[in-house]
Amino acid sequence: MKELEYPFDSEYILKKSKQIRRRLLESGADFVRKKIAVLGGSTTHDIIRVLELFLLDRGIQPEFYESEYAQYWQDVMFDNPRLVEFEPDLIYIHTSSRNIMKYPTPGTNEEEVGFMLEEQFGYFAVMWDKAIADYHCPVVQNNFEYPFYRLLGNREAVFPQGRISFLNRLNESFYQYAREHDDFYINDINYISAAYGLDKWADPFYWHMYKYAMCMQAIPEFAYNLSNIIKAIFGKNKKSLVLDLDNTLWGGVVGDDGVENLEIGQETSLGQVYAEFQDYIKAQKDIGVMLNVNSKNEPENAILGLNHPDGILRPDDFLLIKANWEPKSSNMEAIAEELGILPDSLVFVDDNLAERDIVSTQVPGVAAPDIGTPEQYIRVLDHAGFFEVTNLSEDDRRRSEMYKANMARARQQRSFGDYREYLRSLEMRASIGAFEPIHMARIAQLTNKSNQFNLTTRRYTQSDIERFAASDDYITRYGRLEDKFGDNGVVTVVIGRKDIAAKALHLDLWLMSCRVLKRDMEYAMLDAMVHACRACGLETMFGYYYPTAKNAMVRDFYETMGFEKTGETKEGGTVWRFAVTDDYTDRNTVIAVNV
Amino acid sequence: MDREEIFVKLNEVFRDVFDDDSITVTDATTADDIEEWDSLEHINLLAAVEQEFGVKFNMGQVVSMKNVGEMADIIAGQLGA
Numbered sequence: 069m070k071e072l073e074y075p076f077d078s079e080y081i082l083k084k085s086k087q088i089r090r091r092l093l094e095s096g097a098d099f100v101r102k103k104i105a106v107l108g109g110s111t112t113h114d115i116i117r118v119l120e121l122f123l124l125d126r127g128i129q130p131e132f133y134e135s136e137y138a139q140y141w142q143d144v145m146f147d148n149p150r151l152v153e154f155e156p157d158l159i160y161i162h163t164s165s166r167n168i169m170k171y172p173t174p175g176t177n178e179e180e181v182g183f184m185l186e187e188q189f190g191y192f193a194v195m196w197d198k199a200i201a202d203y204h205c206p207v208v209q210n211n212f213e214y215p216f217y218r219l220l221g222n223r224e225a226v227f228p229q230g231r232i233s234f235l236n237r238l239n240e241s242f243y244q245y246a247r248e249h250d251d252f253y254i255n256d257i258n259y260i261s262a263a264y265g266l267d268k269w270a271d272p273f274y275w276h277m278y279k280y281a282m283c284m285q286a287i288p289e290f291a292y293n294l295s296n297i298i299k300a301i302f303g304k305n306k307k308s309l310v311l312d313l314d315n316t317l318w319g320g321v322v323g324d325d326g327v328e329n330l331e332i333g334q335e336t337s338l339g340q341v342y343a344e345f346q347d348y349i350k351a352q353k354d355i356g357v358m359l360n361v362n363s364k365n366e367p368e369n370a371i372l373g374l375n376h377p378d379g380i381l382r383p384d385d386f387l388l389i390k391a392n393w394e395p396k397s398s399n400m401e402a403i404a405e406e407l408g409i410l411p412d413s414l415v416f417v418d419d420n421l422a423e424r425d426i427v428s429t430q431v432p433g434v435a436a437p438d439i440g441t442p443e444q445y446i447r448v449l450d451h452a453g454f455f456e457v458t459n460l461s462e463d464d465r466r467r468s469e470m471y472k473a474n475m476a477r478a479r480q481q482r483s484f485g486d487y488r489e490y491l492r493s494l495e496m497r498a499s500i501g502a503f504e505p506i507h508m509a510r511i512a513q514l515t516n517k518s519n520q521f522n523l524t525t526r527r528y529t530q531s532d533i534e535r536f537a538a539s540d541d542y543i544t545r546y547g548r549l550e551d552k553f554g555d556n557g558v559v560t561v562v563i564g565r566k567d568i569a570a571k572a573l574h575l576d577l578w579l580m581s582c583r584v585l586k587r588d589m590e591y592a593m594l595d596a597m598v599h600a601c602r603a604c605g606l607e608t609m610f611g612y613y614y615p616t617a618k619n620a621m622v623r624d625f626y627e628t629m630g631f632e633k634t635g636e637t638k639e640g641g642t643v644w645r646f647a648v649t650d651d652y653t654d655r656n657t658v659i660a661v662n663v
Numbered sequence: 664m665d666r667e668e669i670f671v672k673l674n675e676v677f678r679d680v681f682d683d684d685s686i687t688v689t690d691a692t693t694a695d696d697i698e699e700w701d702s703l704e705h706i707n708l709l710a711a712v713e714q715e716f717g718v719k720f721n722m723g724q725v726v727s728m729k730n731v732g733e734m735a736d737i738i739a740g741q742l743g744a
Contacts, residue, residue, distance in 0.1 A: 276722070
């Protein structure tokens with residue numbers, strides 16, 4: 069919804085929240101439901117009210133648990149039955165520097181300050197440990213914002229007795245905990261309060277009147293930042309930037325002004341602005357964002373502009389360069405299709421309001437933010453949080469490379485008459501095995517992101533995944549695929565739940581990344597599942613297909629795999645049966661599998 | 664801005680905040696008259712009123728304000744009407 073896209077009007081959102089909520093719920097969008105426990109060290113009523121809007125807007129319909137006032141610690145430590153019964157999918161702990169139990173004073177000696185830090189950190193850590201152990205769900209924790217006054221002035225940050233020094237060290241210990249715990253996330257309110265303006269943020273009126281940790285007007289920006297983390301955890305990040313060229317990546321119009329007259333590089337102020345923006349865009353590749361171009365230009369002019377000697381982006385940085393005179397909305401659709409991703413994973417960056425309008429109305433789901441003037445581009449895209457990082461997996465860093473390799477494969481495919489001959493020419497090698505610690509982050513990421521080749525679309529957190537891996541009641545298999553063009557990484561995940569009494573295995577999850585469609589990897593996985601079943605005496609596998617708006621491509625998957633349909637669910641899903649026999653012969657013949 | 668104009672604007676703010684077009688506020692309206700107007704919604708309501716009129720209530724005013732009439736008086740006072 070336009071009103072909830074960054075940059076938004078906070079006061080409008082606060083005032084109209086009820087009406088906005090009603091419209092979101094009436095939109096008929098396909099929401100995923102999540103239970104979120106908000107455990108507060110201060111009042112959380114309006115935080116929940118606004119957070120709900122941003123989550124709904126990202127396709128997540130939250131059900132909230134709200135702790136009694138300032139009972140965050142007690143709720144976890146003493147197993148509040150209401151919280152236990154709630155079974156949260158995510159726990160958010162809303163504390164602030166108002167919740168610090170004891171600060172050092174100018175007379176505290178350094179050693180004592182160290183003890184105080186340990187004590188304060190320990191108070192939180194014991195709660196996190198327990199929350200993680202009891203609820204097996206992601207935990208999001210605020211760090212501490214700076215206080216609004218400084219007794220020691222600028223020395224507050226220098227002397228260990230200063231509150232700013234104390235909070236910085238405490239924050240660092242929180243970050244260390246986050247580095248050591250995969251499903252634990254920091255909500256950086258220290259950054260958000262600074263970006264908002266600490267004096268306004270910390271307005272004591274709201275603390276003393278209502279026990280709010282920040283002023284009312286800051287709540288939308290605060291809640292938006294928090295919603296970025298939550299939507300990223302639940303797999304709702306965007307995947308790709310689609311960029312206009314003229315007056316977006318450089319100043320001027322390459323076709324009219326000529327490449328030598330473009331504003332880019334260190335010669336002019338505006339040129340510097342565009343150079344910094346190009347640098348920011350190029351860095352997106354390192355966090356796995358795929359870059360593409362959608363520009364009204366002659367193709368050769370687009371390439372000329374991108375080869376400008378003072379530019380930073382190069383044609384090679386982009387997967388697809390659509391420089392033509394087609395409507396930009398058609399180019400967006402073509403880009404989504406060629407990359408094998410959905411339009412709602414695209415962010416369209418264009419200085420022209422009319423183009424943004426056409427794209428956002430013609431291609432629903434595409435984000436087309438109002439990026440403002442060139443010097444604002446970076447701030448708007450950055451604060452919008454489209455690509456909020458939760459874990460940096462090796463796959464993220466190499467995503468563009470992998471898609472490039474895919475395009476090379478596509479070219480090779482055209483030179484082969486016979487598809488199987490082509491598959492053999494790829495010299496594919498797969499590793500298939502039970503979930504291993506080094507792959508957990510990627511497996512969790514896949515279960516939360518895969519929409520199209522996903523039979524049941526069950527979303528699991530990393531904690532869930534680790535639990536299945538450790539349990540004897542489940543058979544888990546991941547598959548990693550390499551070929552002569554490169555390593556695709558972990559691309560497919562299957563989770564089967566054993567029913568020992570019936571000697572059966574229920575396939576709760578079967579998904580695959582669309583980047584390896586039609587490579588026979590699904591047959592290699594079927595072979596692996598059959599072998600696993602036989603090894604533990606299971607005689608039948610049951611497959612389930614639950615239709616969603618996005619997974620029609622696998623409607624007949626189990627039929628193709630040789631399963632037999634045994635029934636339908638009332639929601640339109642189908643149930644399939646596969647007899648595991650001793651004379652099973654492997655279906656995959658083109659991939660060398662390493663078990 | 665006279666008192667009547669203040670009430671027209673106040674009425675709009677109340678309708679927005681409570682998402683209820685049937686609300687009509689008077690001097691005597693209190694939290695008891697509007698179902699959703701509880702102590703938590705009160706905070707948001709005051710913030711919306713402050714923004715609409717470009718005024719700021721201090722703590723003393725927030726604590727002592729008894730009905731919409733008194734709210735309008737404070738607004739009128741700050742606007743110098």
